[in-house]
Amino acid sequence: MIRLAIALAALAALAVVPMFVSEYELGLMIGMASYVALASAWALFSGHTRYISLATVAFYGTGAYTVAVLNETLPYPVVILCAGLIGAAMALLVGLSTLRLSGIYFVIFTFGLAELVRQLITWYEVTVTGTLGRYIFLDLTARDIYWQMLALVAIAIGLTAWINRSRLGLALRAIGDDEVVAAHSGIHLARTKLFAFTISATLITLVGAVASPRWVYVEPLIVFNPTVSFLTVIMALLGGANRLWGPLVGAIPLFLLFEWLSVNFPDTYPIFLGLMFIAVVFVLPNGLLAGFDDLRARFGRTRP
Amino acid sequence: MSLLHVDKAARNFGGLKAVDQVSFEMESGTIMGLLGPNGSGKTTLLNLISGFLAPSSGRIVFNGQNLAGARVDKIARAGIARTFQLVRILPSLTLLENVMLPAVFGHRAHWGKEADRVAREALEKTGLGDRAGAHAGDLNYIDQKRLELARALAAEPELLLLDEWLAGLNPTELQEGIRLISSLSGSGITIIMVEHIMEAVRALCPRCAVMNAGKLIADGETSQVLSDPSVIAAYLGDAEDA
Numbered sequence: 001m002i003r004l005a006i007a008l009a010a011l012a013a014l015a016v017v018p019m020f021v022s023e024y025e026l027g028l029m030i031g032m033a034s035y036v037a038l039a040s041a042w043a044l045f046s047g048h049t050r051y052i053s054l055a056t057v058a059f060y061g062t063g064a065y066t067v068a069v070l071n072e073t074l075p076y077p078v079v080i081l082c083a084g085l086i087g088a089a090m091a092l093l094v095g096l097s098t099l100r101l102s103g104i105y106f107v108i109f110t111f112g113l114a115e116l117v118r119q120l121i122t123w124y125e126v127t128v129t130g131t132l133g134r135y136i137f138l139d140l141t142a143r144d145i146y147w148q149m150l151a152l153v154a155i156a157i158g159l160t161a162w163i164n165r166s167r168l169g170l171a172l173r174a175i176g177d178d179e180v181v182a183a184h185s186g187i188h189l190a191r192t193k194l195f196a197f198t199i200s201a202t203l204i205t206l207v208g209a210v211a212s213p214r215w216v217y218v219e220p221l222i223v224f225n226p227t228v229s230f231l232t233v234i235m236a237l238l239g240g241a242n243r244l245w246g247p248l249v250g251a252i253p254l255f256l257l258f259e260w261l262s263v264n265f266p267d268t269y270p271i272f273l274g275l276m277f278i279a280v281v282f283v284l285p286n287g288l289l290a291g292f293d294d295l296r297a298r299f300g301r302t303r304p
Numbered sequence: 305m306s307l308l309h310v311d312k313a314a315r316n317f318g319g320l321k322a323v324d325q326v327s328f329e330m331e332s333g334t335i336m337g338l339l340g341p342n343g344s345g346k347t348t349l350l351n352l353i354s355g356f357l358a359p360s361s362g363r364i365v366f367n368g369q370n371l372a373g374a375r376v377d378k379i380a381r382a383g384i385a386r387t388f389q390l391v392r393i394l395p396s397l398t399l400l401e402n403v404m405l406p407a408v409f410g411h412r413a414h415w416g417k418e419a420d421r422v423a424r425e426a427l428e429k430t431g432l433g434d435r436a437g438a439h440a441g442d443l444n445y446i447d448q449k450r451l452e453l454a455r456a457l458a459a460e461p462e463l464l465l466l467d468e469w470l471a472g473l474n475p476t477e478l479q480e481g482i483r484l485i486s487s488l489s490g491s492g493i494t495i496i497m498v499e500h501i502m503e504a505v506r507a508l509c510p511r512c513a514v515m516n517a518g519k520l521i522a523d524g525e526t527s528q529v530l531s532d533p534s535v536i537a538a539y540l541g542d543a544e545d546a
Contacts, residue, residue, distance in 0.1 A: 167408055167415060174405050177394035183376040184354065184386060185459070186409035 011154055018143045026142050027214075028259065033149040034211050035255045038228070039235040039247030040156035041203035044163065045196045046233075047241035048172035051102075054229045055094065055110035058117045059087050059201045061224040063208025065121060068134040068218040076138060080209055087205025091198040099193045102179070111229070118224035125220070133219035140213050148210045153248075156203050161244055163196070172196055176242075230273065231258070238280050240287025249288055305368065307332040307494050308463055313352055313362035313372070315345075322348040324518035325362070332462070335485075335495040337509035337526065341539060344515040346498045347389055350465045353496075354386045355379035366463065383411045385461035387452045387469050389498075395441030402440050402451055403427055406459035426458035430484065446477060457488070464488070466497040470504050482507050502530075514538065 018026055038056060046053050066083040074082070098109050125132050163169045171192045174182040183189050212218060231254070239250025254276070261269040284291050306329040315323040323345045330336060338346050351357040353364055358373040365371070371379050385406060394402050400423055407414050407422040414422055427433045430450040440451060449469065456464055470481045482504050489495055489508065499505050505512060506526060513523040516538035522529045529535060 170401065170405065170408060173397060173401070174394055177396055178392055180356070180376075181392050181394060181455075182405070184356075184380050185405040185455070186377050186380040186411070186413075187405070188375075188377050 007157075011150070014150055015147065018146055023142065026146060028256075030142065030146050030149055030211070030214065031259065032252060032255045033146065033153050034207055035231065035235060035251040036248050037149060037152040037156050037207045038204060038232045039239070039251040040153065040160060041200050041207065042232045043236045043241040043247045044156065044160050044203070045172075045193075045200035047160075047236065047243075047246070048169065048176045049193060049196065050176040051099075051193070051197075052107050052233065053110045053197075053200075054107060054226070054233065055113045055201070056204055056229040056232045057224055057226055058094075058110075058114040058229075059090065059204040060208035060211075060228055061114075061121075061220070062090060062117060063087060063205035063210075064212035064215070064218055064223040065134075065208075065220075066205075067138075067209050067212040068136050071136050071138055071213075076140070080206065083209035084202055084206050088198055088202045090205075091201030092194065094201075095194040095197045096190075099190060099197065111226070114224060114226060114229060118220045121224075122220045133217060135217055136213050136215065138213045142214075145210060145213060149207070152203065152207055152210060157244065157248070159199065159203075164244060168192065168196065173242075227270075227273070230277065234273075234277050234280050238284065238288055240289040243287065243289045246287050246289050306330060307367060308353075309363075309365040310349075310353070311363040311365065313349070313359045313364060315348055315352055315357060316360045321518045323352060323359070326515070326518075326520045327362075328513055328520065328523055330463075330494055330496070332494055333489075333492050334511065335489045335497070335509055337505040337512040338496055338498045338515065339500075339505065339512055339529075339535075340515035344538075345518040346515055347467055348518075349515065350386060350467055350496070350498060353379075353463075354384055354465055377409070380406065380410055380459065381413075383459075383462035384465065385410070385456040385459035385463075386465035387449075387456050387467055389467040389471075391445070391448045391452055393440045393443070393448050393451055393455075395439065397440055398437050399427060399432055399440055399443075399451060399454075400424070400436040403454045403458045406455055410459035411462070412460050422460065423458050426454040429457060429487075430454040431480075446473065449473075453484070461493060463494045463496070466495060466499075468498055468500065470499060470501050478504065 017029060021029065038060065042053065042056055045051065063083045066086055067079055070079045070082055094113060098106060101109055122132065171182065171187045174185065174187060175189065175192065179189055208223065215222065235251040235254050236247040237250065238254060239248060240246030261272050308330040310326060310328050313323055313326050314321065326349060338349070340346050348357065352359045355371065355374055355376040363370050363372050366382055366384065369382065371382060403426050404419055404423040407419045424433065424436060427436055430453050432447065432450055432454060443451060453469060470478060473481055478501070485495065485508055497509065509526055511524065512526045512529040514521050514529060514535045521538060522532045522535050
């Protein structure tokens with residue numbers, strides 16, 4: 001109860017932040033909120049099941065592209081709804097065909113998927129519509145986008161909290177440990193994984209849709225940038241993908257770090273990305289939050 | 305009507321007939337030992353019943369329903385639980401959560417307090433009651449075996465398949481294990497146990513079936529089965545070979 005109150009108070013405080021910051025800082029806040037939402041939504045499926053998905057940008061880009069295609073013909077709320085539905089449909093399709101795969105095969109498939117979607121859209125735009133690149137002109141302020149993104153953050157973390165307490169959460173954790181035991185306990189593996197994957201992917205699609213007006217000009221190479229998928233994974237892993245607040249704890253410092261690096265070292269910054277990836281996996285395989293717990297346990301034990 | 309009717313069940317791996325036209329029936333509340341030399345197809349037969357493998361042909365009728373080839377989780381929900389020959393626990397979950405799984409998703413599908421009660425009872429029965437909050441990954445081998453049995457019990461199964469559950473116990477633990485299975489059998493659960501420890505088989509199973517090279521070569525009252533010349537030959541070889 002107290003935790004819920006703190007979370008809601010923090011949300012309210014974040015909602016009034018735009019009144020006090022500059023346009024540049026608000027842009028930073030939007031980027032940060034985007035990655036917190038992405039990492040939290042990613043962890044909703046991958047955190048407990050340990051299915052490492054690199055398809056984040058496939059859904060994120062699809063969300064952005066949906067807005068780019070529909071923004072002149074439909075009212076904004078309907079466009080967002082369409083993006084969500086398209087994301088869900090795509091997730092169901094992908095899920096049905098891939099969730100039988102495990103381990104490295106799933107990782108590779110999801111990575112390939114992102115490339116496939118990008119190439120398909122490029123091919124379609126070039127051969128059918130004859131243009132590559134679209135403009136998004138929407139009457140939305142940075143504040144509107146920030147609030148929408150904040151809502152997605154709240155939904156992603158709220159849903160995760162609810163799932164963690166539900167039968168679904170228990171089933172996902174069992175699947176992450178041993179699918180054979182999970183099935184022998186009566187868990188319908190395909191349905192459980194598909195359900196969680198679809199929720200996660202739909203949220204990721206919505207993040208892409210909400211963030212898209214910030215670009216104004218959109219083309220496949222921009223919105224299907226694989227770095228988004230990698231960043232999402234390492235942010236969630238850094239904080240601890242199986243913890244409720246882990247993705248948030250990982251996303252905020254890494255977003256700020258990469259923002260700083262990309263401003264100051266625009267050419268060499270991908271190198272740092274690679275180094276961070278290696279460091280996270282080697283030094284903190286279970287994430288920062290689990291690291292803190294270990295430290296606390298160690299100090300607790302040495303105390304007389 | 306019998307609880308379980310395995311009817312000409314077969315499973316081939318390429319040219320190998322791992323289970324070859326096996327048929328038997330079990331009444332509710334009975335316990336049967338399943339014996340046979342290594343590689344004779346005992347575990348494969350259990351896998352066919354629990355759904356881990358689909359039979360190549362034949363029927364497995366449980367409570368009047370043919371479950372041959374059904375998905376594992378559906379068979380679990382129908383009321384069949386098992387332990388594994390090589391222990392499989394969920395290391396990152398607590399003992400209570402491990403055991404809660406089948407209580408929540410299994411045969412009776414409890415949630416909340418009821419699931420908690422069923423899970424704790426199963427832990428108590430197997431002597432793990434005071435460690436419910438510990439992580440399963442921290443258990444030693446014997447306790448992992450207990451946990452596996454607790455998990456099977458929390459499913460509240462009608463049919464329990466034990467795959468060498470008593471193997472690897474020391475003499476004291478073996479006596480405890482025999483007492484535990486005997487009490488389960490007394491409570492009305494139907495049990496098939498694959499076992500090599502003859503002491504346990506004689507103590508627990510009035511009925512035994514013996515497999516050799518995929519075939520069921522004997523099925524009947526334990527002392528008769530164990531003195532059957534074809535069973536002795538399967539274990540020790542024919543007199544001519546000696």
